[in-house]
Amino acid sequence: MDKPQILVHAEKSLTYTAYDAKWIPESARFVLLGTFPKGTGVIDICTFKQGKIESLKQLEKKEAIKCGTFGAALEDRLLATGDFSGRLSLWDLEHSTSPLYTVQAHKQIINCIDGAGGKWGIGAPEIVTGSRDGCVHVWDPRQDSEPVMSLVPPESAAAPPDCWAVAFGNSFSQSDRSVACGYDTGDLKLFDLRMSKLVWEANLRNGICGIQFDRKDTEMNKLIATTLQGKMYLFDMRTFHQTKGYSNLAEQGGEGTLWSVSHFPQNRDLFSITGGDGLISIFKYNYPSRRFRPDPDDGLSVGVMGDVTKISSTNVSSQPVNSLDWHPNKLGLGVCVAFDQTARVLITTKLKSIQ
């Protein structure tokens, strides 16, 4: 009874399929990115007032849009979108007839995107995109001829695995940054941008649908990856062991595919998982008493995992909820989209009591 509860504050039925929902920084508006039935893309800027979601402006674009982020903004509130044709574009939502910056990032659909740095973060503004062609590119909006950094599969690979999820992290200084990429084969790779080196990789057996560091702009602390078949993996990124890599904790987060993981901006140990059965669950991670211990085999430090408790869960839809974003300025306010063509604004009660 006094557990936190997720409530659907407002709901809106959409005329298009939305793939991503993101809050516009420093405002009470959000964008929905998706595609109309005829195949053109849509950026829908919405606000919610008095319990109703209103669409302020609907922009139709040539290509269907798959994902977007406000992460790396040179100016205020630049939205970076990746679309079905592999094109990365940066839009100023005030003047949005044509993108400020656009580049043909990949040959195939951009599955996932993340942004870091620039105005809202530390360091150079960068956007990372992962695509079905198996490549992961890091772009800087000040340079559009080619990516700043690339992770490409070797030429000889016949069918390179699709990259399904990317996340920036470890961006605590001007030059430090890491990218975590998850592929459909279950491969998880951690790439350090400052050293231009692949630091670590692991395989999680199931395709990785969602991946996120608990904070983008601190030294990397925790990384969560959600996969098919209801599994989620938490990694402690503070202690790196030479052979064992990062310690992890595998948990059953739900039934079916876990589509996305989203940390609460106000509390880095709280995170939400959205499932293929329309379930949204909130979990809390509890740190162990000691975060590392000497490994019995070689005496080097190896991380120790704590445990995860489920705080609450709600079923908001019968279809998978594929994207959820928590508002950085209001604890518990979130927006999500599901495959039943509805956008929902969620409020979570009693979160303050969780510490």
Added chain:
Amino acid sequence: MSVDIQLQIKRNAEEQKEMFRDLNSWVEEMEAKDKALKQTTPTELSHLPPIRQKSNDGSKAKQPTIQDVTNTTSPQEKPAKRIVPRSRQEWDKLDIEALEKEIDNEEAKNDSIRQRIEAQQRNAKIQAQKPQSQTQPKQQQKTQSKPLGKNGSFVEELSPEEEAEYSANDAKEKGNNAFRSGKYQQALDFYSRGLSFQPSNSILLCNKAAALNKLNRNQEAEQACTKALSIDPAYVKCWVRRANVRKCLGKFSQAMDDLKKALTLEPGNASIRKDIEETQKAIDDTLGGVPLTITETKKLPIGEVESSPAKPAPKIELVAQPTSAQTPAAPNTETAAKPTRKLQIEEVEEGETEKKEEPKQTPKKAEEAPKLVFTPSLPSAPIENWVDFDRHFRQLKSFPSLLSEMMFAVPLESFRAIFASSLEYEHVKAFVTMMGTADSQFAQPENVSHAIQFWKTLSSLPGWNIAHMCLTKQEKGELHALYDKLLSLDPQAEQLKKPFKIK
């Protein structure tokens, strides 16, 4: 127990209500913040760190094994590649030339890579110094010229063809930048350099022509354009460029031909149409740039001169122009009228006597298409294509004797090429009339066989039947008369019976 639960429920309900109220006020707060944020000016971006450079490790790997990358900064790879011969036999086996080539390639690659890095750093510095405007990223597009490698990666193995292409592109970009800054000689050097890598690059040739044009080396510019067009006949921009160059050289009719060609390639292009109009105007105004004197052989058919008294004023204007070529404005006064009229008569006399001469080549400068088409021009060279024919035909169709001159000069083999399937009733009608005029070349008895061949070839064209069907009774009668006349002169004309459909 139940009381507790009820209490809890009540508390929850209250909390929720409060939360909603809180939410609403928060939304209003955010909107205010939002508005304030919108009004602030764009941020200064000089504090942002520069664009990330690849570290010297230069790895792009999916597997932990780093893919081999041509990077002289990684010394570990070098020894593996170079096998130092230890003995006499090994030295003999060593292929010096291959090694040399390898070294050269590497150097070239590293050079270009270093150039890229330097250019990038320079640009990053410029970015850091200037405040960013919203369109800055777009401008970056133009100043940087790094082609995307095959996998979009920064450093990659380049095959020799790709290298040549890369160098050519690089030179092209540099040339374009220099051109835009007004440094035409420098641009020319860059384009020439690019052409040394890719001699058949039509874009580079066309750009080179532009640079030469700016340097007033128009002959060479025309040559460059022609070369580019021989490689890529569908390169519309190049046709337009050659037209411009030709205008500078004074070759207005040729320029017009080029523009017409460009228009056929890109019919929807309004700027080409505009150019055509301007060129036409230029032709009208400057008379090809060479003043016409009395002694020039000018074709003034008698017919035109007779009709001229009816419209003296425009004629004066026309004739006055050549004599006062030094003063561009044609003196259109009464005082000028007298001497010019005299001129006219003299010219007519000259024209008469020259009528009987071989009319094959008229001077190129006789391109005097006046504002009122009074004495239209003959083509300077025998017509070879539809575009030329059509243009001249339109001008000359009301002047049968001129038309016959023109048609007489056309070799019969070109008929098919010229007309293809465009032969029309209009043309046939004009030809019939032209054949009938007394002073036509075709009417001369000695040219009968030519005339017969002319009609034979014409009637073998695809459009003949339909064109013939459209002839009026009177015209068919004329054709019949023509046939009879030809027959009387030469029994060979029998061949024309069928095509003319004479019973």
